[in-house]
Amino acid sequence: MSLQWEPQWEETKVEYKGIRLIVLVDRVTGLYACPICGIGDRATYTFTVKDLVLHMYAHTRKSEKVIITSTASVSEEKRGEDEEE
Numbered sequence: 310m311s312l313q314w315e316p317q318w319e320e321t322k323v324e325y326k327g328i329r330l331i332v333l334v335d336r337v338t339g340l341y342a343c344p345i346c347g348i349g350d351r352a353t354y355t356f357t358v359k360d361l362v363l364h365m366y367a368h369t370r371k372s373e374k375v376i377i378t379s380t381a382s383v384s385e386e387k388r389g390e391d392e393e394e
């Protein structure tokens with residue numbers, strides 16, 4: 310019995326709330342690897358695509374090296390029209 314985890318990375322496309330990513334997923338555990346952290350010593354793994362996306366958002370706060378832009382319609386540049394609850 311091996312105590313060491315030997316991941317079998319496979320590139321896969323995932324989508325979460327319109328955010329499409331190509332990430333590495335481990336065939337053994339089903340873990341997703343953060344593409345920004347990589348799979349080296351600083352790797353970060355998540356169990357769900359949602360957690361992966363949230364983790365990647367955290368990169369924007371930490372380093373400001375990552376800028377997330379949207380091609381979706383961002384028409385609300387003004388504030389003061391909050392009608393939704």
Ligand SMILES: [Zn+2]
Nearest residue numbers: 343345346353
């Ligand atoms: Zn990361």
